[in-house]
Amino acid sequence: MTQESIVLENEFAVGNTTENKLAKQAIHVHKFGGSSLATAECIKRVLEIIRQHCQLNDIVVVSANGKTTDALFALYTQAETLQAEKLNADLSNESEAAQIATLSAELVQSVALLTQQQEQLISELLNENNANTISHLLRKDIEILTTWLSGDLALHHNDILALGEVWSARLLSALLNEQICPSNSIDAREFLVIENEQNCLVDYAISAAQLRQQRQFGKLAVITGYIAKDNRGHNCTLGRNGSDYSATIIAALVAARTVTLWTDVNGIYSADPRVVPNARKLHRLPNGVAKELGRLGNPVLHAKTLLPLVNPLSEHHTHLHVASSFDPQVVGTEIGKFGQIAKQELSVTYLNDLLIAHSESFIGESLLAAKAEFAPICLDEEQGYIVITQAQQKSLSQWLASHDTEVTFKPVSIIATVGHRVAEHGDIRARFKRSLKTAQPLCLANGENNHSLIAVLPEPCSIELLNNVHHDMTKDARHIGVVVAGLGNIGQRFLELLPAQLNRISLLENVHLVGLLSSKKALINNDGIDVNQALTMFEQSAHEYTNEQLLAWLSNHPYDELIVVDITPCEQFSLLYQDFFEQGIHVIGANKWAASSSSEKYQKLIDTAAANHSMWLGNTTVGAGLPINYAIKDLRQSGDEITEISGIFSGTLSWIFQTYDASVPFSTLLLDALAQGITEPDPREDLSGRDVQRKLLILARKAGFELDLSDITCQNLVPESLQGLSTQEFLAQASQLDSYFKEAFESANAKASCIRYVARLQCVEDDNNATNAVAKVKAKVSLEVLPRSDAFATLTPCDNIFKIESRWYQDNALIIRGPGAGRDVTAGGLHSDLVNMCQQLAHKQNKVTIKGINE
Ligand SMILES: Nc1ncnc2c1ncn2[C@@H]1O[C@H](COP(=O)(O)OP(=O)(O)O)[C@@H](O)[C@H]1O
Numbered sequence: 001m002t003q004e005s006i007v008l009e010n011e012f013a014v015g016n017t018t019e020n021k022l023a024k025q026a027i028h029v030h031k032f033g034g035s036s037l038a039t040a041e042c043i044k045r046v047l048e049i050i051r052q053h054c055q056l057n058d059i060v061v062v063s064a065n066g067k068t069t070d071a072l073f074a075l076y077t078q079a080e081t082l083q084a085e086k087l088n089a090d091l092s093n094e095s096e097a098a099q100i101a102t103l104s105a106e107l108v109q110s111v112a113l114l115t116q117q118q119e120q121l122i123s124e125l126l127n128e129n130n131a132n133t134i135s136h137l138l139r140k141d142i143e144i145l146t147t148w149l150s151g152d153l154a155l156h157h158n159d160i161l162a163l164g165e166v167w168s169a170r171l172l173s174a175l176l177n178e179q180i181c182p183s184n185s186i187d188a189r190e191f192l193v194i195e196n197e198q199n200c201l202v203d204y205a206i207s208a209a210q211l212r213q214q215r216q217f218g219k220l221a222v223i224t225g226y227i228a229k230d231n232r233g234h235n236c237t238l239g240r241n242g243s244d245y246s247a248t249i250i251a252a253l254v255a256a257r258t259v260t261l262w263t264d265v266n267g268i269y270s271a272d273p274r275v276v277p278n279a280r281k282l283h284r285l286p287n288g289v290a291k292e293l294g295r296l297g298n299p300v301l302h303a304k305t306l307l308p309l310v311n312p313l314s315e316h317h318t319h320l321h322v323a324s325s326f327d328p329q330v331v332g333t334e335i336g337k338f339g340q341i342a343k344q345e346l347s348v349t350y351l352n353d354l355l356i357a358h359s360e361s362f363i364g365e366s367l368l369a370a371k372a373e374f375a376p377i378c379l380d381e382e383q384g385y386i387v388i389t390q391a392q393q394k395s396l397s398q399w400l401a402s403h404d405t406e407v408t409f410k411p412v413s414i415i416a417t418v419g420h421r422v423a424e425h426g427d428i429r430a431r432f433k434r435s436l437k438t439a440q441p442l443c444l445a446n447g448e449n450n451h452s453l454i455a456v457l458p459e460p461c462s463i464e465l466l467n468n469v470h471h472d473m474t475k476d477a478r479h480i481g482v483v484v485a486g487l488g489n490i491g492q493r494f495l496e497l498l499p500a501q502l503n504r505i506s507l508l509e510n511v512h513l514v515g516l517l518s519s520k521k522a523l524i525n526n527d528g529i530d531v532n533q534a535l536t537m538f539e540q541s542a543h544e545y546t547n548e549q550l551l552a553w554l555s556n557h558p559y560d561e562l563i564v565v566d567i568t569p570c571e572q573f574s575l576l577y578q579d580f581f582e583q584g585i586h587v588i589g590a591n592k593w594a595a596s597s598s599s600e601k602y603q604k605l606i607d608t609a610a611a612n613h614s615m616w617l618g619n620t621t622v623g624a625g626l627p628i629n630y631a632i633k634d635l636r637q638s639g640d641e642i643t644e645i646s647g648i649f650s651g652t653l654s655w656i657f658q659t660y661d662a663s664v665p666f667s668t669l670l671l672d673a674l675a676q677g678i679t680e681p682d683p684r685e686d687l688s689g690r691d692v693q694r695k696l697l698i699l700a701r702k703a704g705f706e707l708d709l710s711d712i713t714c715q716n717l718v719p720e721s722l723q724g725l726s727t728q729e730f731l732a733q734a735s736q737l738d739s740y741f742k743e744a745f746e747s748a749n750a751k752a753s754c755i756r757y758v759a760r761l762q763c764v765e766d767d768n769n770a771t772n773a774v775a776k777v778k779a780k781v782s783l784e785v786l787p788r789s790d791a792f793a794t795l796t797p798c799d800n801i802f803k804i805e806s807r808w809y810q811d812n813a814l815i816i817r818g819p820g821a822g823r824d825v826t827a828g829g830l831h832s833d834l835v836n837m838c839q840q841l842a843h844k845q846n847k848v849t850i851k852g853i854n855e
C-alpha cells in the first residue's frame with residue numbers, strides 16, 4: 001500500500017468529508033475497463049482497489065460494464081433493420097407483417113435483457129434505498145432509449161452508445177458514496193471537447209476549464225470514458241476502446257502523475273495472450289513502441305492513448321501503467337521512457353479486415369495529403385499503396401474522386417512485429433521474413449518511426465501464423481536480471497569475468513547486470529549496469545540501502561527472471577533467501593549459511609523455492625569450483641545411493657597439515673599462513689572445524705540425508721583456554737597449540753602415518769530397520785591419523801579431496817580432487833552455476849492468466 005493510500009484509509013475511517021487534506025498531492029487517474037466492471041463481483045474488486053490505491057483528488061474513469069457497448073451497438077443495428085424493413089414492408093401482407101412483429105419483439109427483448117443486466121448489478125451491489133434511486137434513473141434512460149430506437153436513429157447514434165458509460169459511472173459513484181468515500185459521477189460530455197469524431201483532437205484549454213467546474217472538492221470523481229462532445233456541441237465517441245484515451249486526456253487536463261489502466265490481464269503481452277499461449281509479459285514498454293502497438297491493434301492500448309502522454313511541448317509527463325484488477329498485487333506493464341533493455345523487447349500483433357488501396361495518387365507528393373487525411377496503417381510511396389480500415393473505404397473513394405484518380409481495393413490483413421526501431425535492424429527484418437514462411441505477404445512496410453515491420457497478407461491472419469511468427473520473433477527474448485551481492489575478492493573476480501562470459505555464451509544474450517550490493521551500499525539500475533565498468537559505477541553511484549528498500553525493489557523488478565548471486569560470507573544476507581524465494585527470485589549462493597541452517601529453516605527454504613518456482617544453486621558452497629555438488633546430484637539422478645562421503649574440505653587445514661612437519665612450531669606455521677592470507681583473519685575459525693562441519697552438512701543434505709549441524713561431531717582444534725580470547729590475544733598465545741600438534745605429529749610419524757583434518761559421513765548398518773534417515777548416519781569432522789599412502793595424505797597443500805562411496809562406487813570410490821579455494825576457481829564455479837541456471841530458465845514456461853479465459 002502506498003503512503004498516500006494509508007493516509008486515505010485513515011481519512012475515510014474518520015469520515016472526514018468536508019476537507020480534502022490531500023489536494024496538494026499528485027493526482028493519479030485510474031481507468032477501469034469493461035472487463036473489470038463486468039459483474040457485481042468484479043465491481044467489488046474495483047471498490048477494493050479504489051480503497052487501497054486512491055485518494056480523494058484522484059480521478060476514476062470507467063468504461064461501460066462488460067460488453068454493454070457491444071449490446072448497445074447491437075440494439076442500434078436491430079432497430080436499423082427494423083426501420084428499414086418497416087419502410088419497405090407491405091403490412092397488408094401477413095408474412096411481412098409477422099416479420100416486422102418478430103423483429104419488434106426481438107428488439108423489445110434485447111432492451112429488456114440489457115435493462116435486466118443493469119438492474120441486477122444495481123440490486124446486487126447497492127443498499128435498498130440507493131438501488132431504488134439508481135434504478136429509477138435507469139428506467140428513465142430506458143424510456144428515452146426506446147424513443148430513440150423508434151425515432152431518428154442516426155441522430156441518436158452516439159446518445160445510444162454513450163449510455164453504457166453513463167450507467168457504469170453512475171453505479172460506481174453511488175457505490176463509492178455508500179461504501180468507501182464521497183464521490184460524484186461526471187458525464188465527460190459536460191467538459192470534454194474534441195474537434196470532430198474522426199480526428200478526436202482535444203481542445204485542451206476549454207476541456208480543462210470545464211472539468212475544473214465539474215469536479216467537486218472532497219469527492220472522488222468517477223468520469224465516463226469513451227464519450228465527448230465535438231466543437232459544434234454534438235455528442236460523439238472516441239472510437240471503440242476509447243476509454244483508455246479518455247483516461248490519458250483527463251490525466252493531461254489535470255496534470256496527473258500517473259494513469260493506471262486496470263484491465264483483465266496483468267500487463268501487455270508480446271502477443272494476444274488469449275490466442276498465443278507462450279506470450280510473455282512486456283514489463284516495460286517505451287512510449288513510441290506502445291504507441292505503435294496501439295496503432296496496430298493492441299486492444300489494451302487504444303491507438304490514441306499515448307498521444308496526451310508524449311506531447312513534446314508539454315513539460316508535464318504522465319506515467320502510464322497497465323495492471324489487472326483481478327490480480328492487483330502483480331506488477332503490470334510500465335509505459336514510459338526507458339533505456340536499452342526495455343528497447344530490446346519485441347512483440348507481434350495483427351489486424352484483420354483491412355483494405356489495400358492502390359492508386360496513382362499514392363505515388364510521390366500527393367501521398368502526403370492522403371497520409372494526413374487517413375493516417376493509414378502502412379503505405380509505400382514507390383508501389384503506390386496504402387492500407388486502411390474497411391470503415392475508411394467510402395471516405396477514401398470520395399476523397400480520391402475529388403482528385404480525379406482511380407483506386408482499386410483488395411481485402412488484406414496485417415501481421416507486424418513491433419519493437420524499438422525494429423525496421424532499422426537487418427537481422428530482425430530477415431528473421432521476420434523467414435517467420436512468415438508460407439504466408440506469402442503482398443508487401444513489407446516499415447511502421448511509424450520504424451517501430452514496426454508490417455507484412456500485408458492476402459488472407460486473414462490465422463492464429464497459427466500468429467503463433468509461429470511470435471515463436472520465431474520472441475523465442476530468445478526472456479530477459480534475466482542479475483544482482484551481485486558481495487564485492488570482495490571473489491565478487492570482484494566474478495564481475496571481471498562477467499563481460500567475457502556474456503560475450504562468449506549465446507545463452508546469456510539476454511542476461512543483464514542490474515544490481516550490485518555491498519553490505520552497506522547498493523547500485524540498482526533497471527536499464528542495466530555497464531558490465532565493463534561495474535565496479536567504477538558502483539564506487540561512483542552506489543547509495544546506502546536497507547533490506548526493506550532492497551526487497552521493495554526486488555518485488556517490482558521488471559525482468560522475466562531475477563537471479564541474486566550471493567558472494568557474501570554473511571549470515572544476515574542469507575536470511576533474505578526466504579523473501580527472495582517467496583518472490584520467485586532465484587539464488588546462486590557461495591554463502592554457506594542458508595544451506596547449513598537448521599533442518600526446519602532449510603526445509604522451509606526448499607519448500608518455498610519449489611512453491612514459487614525459484615531455483616537455488618550452490619556449487620561453490622563446498623570445494624569452490626570443484627564439481628562436487630553436481631557429482632552428488634548426478635549420482636542420485638542416475639539412481640545410485642550414496643553410502644559414504646569423506647575427504648579434506650578445508651583448503652586452509654589442507655595447507656596446514658600438508659605443510660606441518662614439526663620442524664617449526666605449529667604456531668609459527670599458523671602465523672605464516674595468516675600472513676599469506678591462507679587462513680581467516682582469526683585462524684580459530686578454520687581450526688574450530690565449524691566450516692568443515694557446515695560443508696559436510698551441505699553435502700550430506702545434497703546426498704539425501706536429513707540431518708542437522710548438531711548431528712555432526714566436530715573436533716575443535718582450539719583448546720578451551722584459547723577459545724574465549726580476542727583475536728589479538730589468541731595470536732599472542734598461539735604457542736599454546738604447539739605441544740599438542742607436535743605430539744600428534746610425532747606419534748603418527750612413528751607409525752609411518754600422518755595427521756589430517758578429515759570430514760567423514762557414513763551410513764551405518766540399520767539393524768532395526770529404522771525409517772529415519774538421521775538414525776542411519778554417523779558423521780564427524782576431526783583430526784585423523786592416516787597412513788602416508790592414503791589418498792587424503794598426499795595432497796598438494798591447499799587442495800581439497802572428496803571421496804564418495806555408493807552402491808555403484810563401492811569397491812573403487814569416486815574421487816574429486818583439486819584446489820578448493822581461490823579467486824579464479826570460485827568465481828568460475830559461480831559462473832558455471834549462472835550458465836546452468838540460465839539453461840534451466842530457458843525451458844521455463846510462461847503463465848498468462850486471463851480472467852474467464854484460463855482462470
Ligand atoms: N498483446 C496483448 N497484451 C495483453 N492483452 C492483450 C494483447 N492482445 C490482446 N489482448 C487482450 O486484450 C484484452 C484487454 O482489452 P480490453 O477488452 O480493451 O480490456 P478492458 O475491457 O479492460 O478495456 C485482454 O483480455 C487480452 O486478452
Ligand SMILES: N[C@@H](CC(=O)OP(=O)(O)O)C(=O)O
Nearest residue numbers: 033034063069240241242243
Ligand atoms: N465501452 C467502450 C469504450 C471502452 O474503452 O471500453 P473498454 O475499456 O472495455 O475497452 C467500448 O467497448 O469500446
